[in-house]
Amino acid sequence: MTQDELRKVVLATLLSIAPEVEVDELRADKPLRTQVDLDSMDWLNFLLGLHEKLAVDIPEADYAKLVTLSDVLSYLGARVR
Amino acid sequence: MLEFTLPSLGSDMDEGKLLEWKIKLGDRVRKGQVVAIVDTSKAAVDVEIWFDGTVHELLIEPGATIPVGTVLATLLAPGEKAGTPATGRRKVSPAARKHAEALGIDVDTLAGSGPGGAVTLADVDATAAQSSLGRQAATSDRQAEMRKAIAAAMSRSKREIPHYYLSEAIAMERAQAWLSEANAGRPITGRLLMAALHLKAVALALKKYPEMNGFFRDGAFQPVAAAHIGVAISMRQGGLIAPAIHDVGEKTLDEVMRDLADLVKRARAGSLKSSEMSDPTITVTNLGEQGVESVYGVIYPPQVALVGFGRIAPRPWVDAAGWLCVTPVLTASLAADHRVSDGHRGALFLAELRDWLQQPDKL
Numbered sequence A: 001m002t003q004d005e006l007r008k009v010v011l012a013t014l015l016s017i018a019p020e021v022e023v024d025e026l027r028a029d030k031p032l033r034t035q036v037d038l039d040s041m042d043w044l045n046f047l048l049g050l051h052e053k054l055a056v057d058i059p060e061a062d063y064a065k066l067v068t069l070s071d072v073l074s075y076l077g078a079r080v081r
Numbered sequence B: 001m002l003e004f005t006l007p008s009l010g011s012d013m014d015e016g017k018l019l020e021w022k023i024k025l026g027d028r029v030r031k032g033q034v035v036a037i038v039d040t041s042k043a044a045v046d047v048e049i050w051f052d053g054t055v056h057e058l059l060i061e062p063g064a065t066i067p068v069g070t071v072l073a074t075l076l077a078p079g080e081k082a083g084t085p086a087t088g089r090r091k092v093s094p095a096a097r098k099h100a101e102a103l104g105i106d107v108d109t110l111a112g113s114g115p116g117g118a119v120t121l122a123d124v125d126a127t128a129a130q131s132s133l134g135r136q137a138a139t140s141d142r143q144a145e146m147r148k149a150i151a152a153a154m155s156r157s158k159r160e161i162p163h164y165y166l167s168e169a170i171a172m173e174r175a176q177a178w179l180s181e182a183n184a185g186r187p188i189t190g191r192l193l194m195a196a197l198h199l200k201a202v203a204l205a206l207k208k209y210p211e212m213n214g215f216f217r218d219g220a221f222q223p224v225a226a227a228h229i230g231v232a233i234s235m236r237q238g239g240l241i242a243p244a245i246h247d248v249g250e251k252t253l254d255e256v257m258r259d260l261a262d263l264v265k266r267a268r269a270g271s272l273k274s275s276e277m278s279d280p281t282i283t284v285t286n287l288g289e290q291g292v293e294s295v296y297g298v299i300y301p302p303q304v305a306l307v308g309f310g311r312i313a314p315r316p317w318v319d320a321a322g323w324l325c326v327t328p329v330l331t332a333s334l335a336a337d338h339r340v341s342d343g344h345r346g347a348l349f350l351a352e353l354r355d356w357l358q359q360p361d362k363l
Helices: A003-017 A032-036 A039-053 A060-065 A069-077 B093-102 B121-160 B173-184 B192-207 B253-269 B273-277 B341-357
Strands: B001-004 B015-021 B034-041 B044-048 B053-058 B066-067 B069-077 B162-173 B212-219 B218-221 B228-230 B284-285 B303-316 B325-337
Touching: A003 B253, A032 A069, A039 B192, A039 B253, A060 A069, A060 B173, A060 B341, A069 B162, B001 B228, B066 B069, B066 B303, B093 B121, B162 B341, B173 B192, B173 B325, B192 B228, B192 B303, B228 B253, B325 B341
Parallel strands: B228 B284, B284 B303
Antiparallel strands: B001 B069, B015 B034, B015 B066, B034 B044, B053 B069, B162 B325, B212 B218, B303 B325
8 A cells, every 4th residue: 555545544534433524634743633623532433444444453552652644654655565 | 013213302392393214014113222313402312212123003104203202114023923914015106216216215104195095106395395495494493492402492491490519620641640640551543532541530439329311200209220331422513412431430431532522423414313312320521622611500300410520721739648749730620419418418429530540540
């Protein structure tokens, strides 16, 4: 999967939880959860959605590594085939 | 003959708009079955029937706005025979029947405007247009309507309920450590959130302090044995809704978590059930995710208490041995109705809640 394809999947998953998000206004280098107002249930659903689509299991201990959209993309990039 | 009336789906509701029948003449229905979809100011709600029976007459047409208590349908009780035979075969023009089938509309639920009450093509079209328009209008007006509904309920609360407020700082080290360990051994599909622990702890504390759980109606408190906890869910477009998770005290943490995830999903998708809207016996709100330290809520009438949770954050703390340390702390608050309980009992309730959160393995 290319970085572009991965980005599409991640954004589509995000939009399924927060349909009001303007993707173009998202800053990839700023904390995602505060930009998009994701509470812990939304966050869990976001990760569940990624798990379903990409078959990547994200242990809770790794949540701290997933702060920005860039973090999420590089974390997944290293684990998705 | 049994009458199925429009139930109240919350204290801020006095009318509803019938969007759709989920039953037709002659259907056998069971208690708890979803029989209609009704639009309230807050959401389209799947309305469940509260008895078994056979549908005899549908009295209200989809699209109609009716007050709470209106008879929507009559049903024959199990074993009951209709005094007069239910209306025979409806007159339906063949074109109308075909068109209705294509649209998934039940012709038996339509009022006919043709000769002898026959259902015509135009009747089918009118119904189809009404129901899709109804859904659309429902979304666009919803924010304004929801704001009005919240305003009405909260004004009534502040006018009628003599609130008192208490708060308690709770050390959350044990609960957090237990949760991390539990989740480390779980796949992402089975993970728990702290919110599930909060809800279960509230339900268990209510067993000892039942005066926080129930309704104040007609000048008297009516306690409820089961903890049907209303969970305040913020809607992404603004506003909030607080449907119930039933019998939280009798459920395992996994069940509470599963129900919570399901409830949030359905609240946002607009498919809540009538019992979830009308049943909450207490409300829990969690604003900690937005970063506030504590929240003092407004009780949702006719309930008599609301528990608020703030953010869990590291704070200076004096441990049991008298040492100053830094530990994760949660501020839990109680807003309760002075007509029903006093601050002393409220304080004991919060202490009980605190104690349960120190024993996460027992939740």
